[in-house]
Amino acid sequence: MSDPATMRAGLLATRDAAATTVGTITVDSYTRVGDNTGAALALARGSAMNGYPITAHSRRTTRRVLHGLGFPVQVRHGSAMPGDIVSALVAAGMHATEGGPVSYCLPYSRLPLRDSVENWTRASERLAAVPDHHMETFGGCMMGQLCPPSVLVAITVLEALFFRQRGLRSISLSYAQQTSPAQDVEAVAALTSLAGELLPDVDWHVVIYAYMGVFPRTPAGARRLMAEAARLAVTTGAARLIVKTEAEVHRIPSVAENVAALEHAGDVAALCTPAPADGRDTETYAEARAMIDAVLDLDADVGIALDKGFSAGYLDVPFCLHPDNAGRARSYLDQDGQLRWSATGSLPIGGPSAHRRDMTSSDLLAALSYMERRCDTN
Known part of the structure; x- marks a missing residue:
C-alpha cells in the first residue's frame, strides 16, 4: 500500500485480528530495484504503487504510520540493493527486516551475486548497529517451490551465518511449506538442529511460510492448505507463520481477507501441540550439512x-x-508428493537415488499445480 493512511489502517486491522500477529510493510517495485527517483515521481503524481515507497516518504510520515501501533512491524522488500531501504527503516524507528544476499538476489535480480553480497554486507552492518535489531533470512523460500528441502535449509543457514558474521545477533531462519507434510516436518527438524549447532551465540527462531506456489482455486482447498501450514508451524516448534489467503490464486487479497487468514491460522494453531523432533538422523540434514560444510x-x-x-x-x-x-541440479515430485533430486550437478551430496527420473515439460506443469489439485480434490 503506497498511501500512508491506508498502510496504517492495514496495520491496525492486522494488530486487532483475533490472533497473535505482527505487522509487515512491503515496499514497492521502484524502491526494491533502487529506483528511488521513480518512486518519488510516482508518489508526486499520486499514482498507486504495489507497495510502500519507504525511501520516498519522509521519515516523519513513516513515523506517523507506525505511531502507537503497539506491536512489531517488519519491512519486506525483495531487494538485492537494500542499503537505502535499511537506512530509511532505521530512520523511521524500525529495526526488523528480511532477505539475504542469495535469497533476495537469485530469484528477483540479475545483479551479480558478488555485488549483492557487498550490498547486503553494508546493509547488515548498518542494521547491526541498531539496538533490538532483527533480520530474517529468506533463504528457505528460494523460488517458492520445487526445491528439495535440503538446499533450502542449507541456504537459510548459510545466510544466517553471513548475518552473524556481519554483527547481527537476532535472526530468524525461514522455511517455505512444500508439497509433502512429512517431508516438511523432516526439513524443519533438520533446520532447527543445524541452527542449534551453528548459531550458539545467536537469538534465533524458525519462521514458516505458507505454500508459495500455485494456490488452490476453491476456498475450501485454500483453507485446507493454510491449515497444513499452521499445523506445520506449531508441531515443529516454529515461532511464526506467514499466511496466504483464499484469494491468493485470483487477485491481490484485501485487508479483510488477510485478517481472515490470520484468524483461521490462529484457530488451527490453537488445536495443535508442539512436538519438535531431532532432525539430525535424516536425509535432509545430511544433504544440507554437506552443502553447508562444502561452502564454508x-x-x-x-x-x-x-x-x-x-x-x-x-x-x-x-x-x-x-x-x-x-x-x-534438477528435481521432481515422486508418487508420494515428495521432492527428489533427478540430477545433482556438482552438489556435494552424491548422485541422485535409484528412483530418479527426468522431468518433462508436462511433468513440470503437473508439479507446479500439484498442491492446487491435491487440496481442491480432497
Whole structure:
C-alpha cells in the first residue's frame, strides 16, 4: 500500500485480528530495484504503487504510520540493493527486516551475486548497529517451490551465518511449506538442529511460510492448505507463520481477507501441540550439512564463500535462471508428493537415488499445480 493512511489502517486491522500477529510493510517495485527517483515521481503524481515507497516518504510520515501501533512491524522488500531501504527503516524507528544476499538476489535480480553480497554486507552492518535489531533470512523460500528441502535449509543457514558474521545477533531462519507434510516436518527438524549447532551465540527462531506456489482455486482447498501450514508451524516448534489467503490464486487479497487468514491460522494453531523432533538422523540434514560444510570450506568470509559456492555448483537451485546459478541440479515430485533430486550437478551430496527420473515439460506443469489439485480434490 503506497498511501500512508491506508498502510496504517492495514496495520491496525492486522494488530486487532483475533490472533497473535505482527505487522509487515512491503515496499514497492521502484524502491526494491533502487529506483528511488521513480518512486518519488510516482508518489508526486499520486499514482498507486504495489507497495510502500519507504525511501520516498519522509521519515516523519513513516513515523506517523507506525505511531502507537503497539506491536512489531517488519519491512519486506525483495531487494538485492537494500542499503537505502535499511537506512530509511532505521530512520523511521524500525529495526526488523528480511532477505539475504542469495535469497533476495537469485530469484528477483540479475545483479551479480558478488555485488549483492557487498550490498547486503553494508546493509547488515548498518542494521547491526541498531539496538533490538532483527533480520530474517529468506533463504528457505528460494523460488517458492520445487526445491528439495535440503538446499533450502542449507541456504537459510548459510545466510544466517553471513548475518552473524556481519554483527547481527537476532535472526530468524525461514522455511517455505512444500508439497509433502512429512517431508516438511523432516526439513524443519533438520533446520532447527543445524541452527542449534551453528548459531550458539545467536537469538534465533524458525519462521514458516505458507505454500508459495500455485494456490488452490476453491476456498475450501485454500483453507485446507493454510491449515497444513499452521499445523506445520506449531508441531515443529516454529515461532511464526506467514499466511496466504483464499484469494491468493485470483487477485491481490484485501485487508479483510488477510485478517481472515490470520484468524483461521490462529484457530488451527490453537488445536495443535508442539512436538519438535531431532532432525539430525535424516536425509535432509545430511544433504544440507554437506552443502553447508562444502561452502564454508571455500573461504572464512561467508559472503565470499557463498559466491564461490554457487560458482562451484556446491549450491544449485533447480529452475533458477540467474546467471550465477549453475542450473545443473534438477528435481521432481515422486508418487508420494515428495521432492527428489533427478540430477545433482556438482552438489556435494552424491548422485541422485535409484528412483530418479527426468522431468518433462508436462511433468513440470503437473508439479507446479500439484498442491492446487491435491487440496481442491480432497
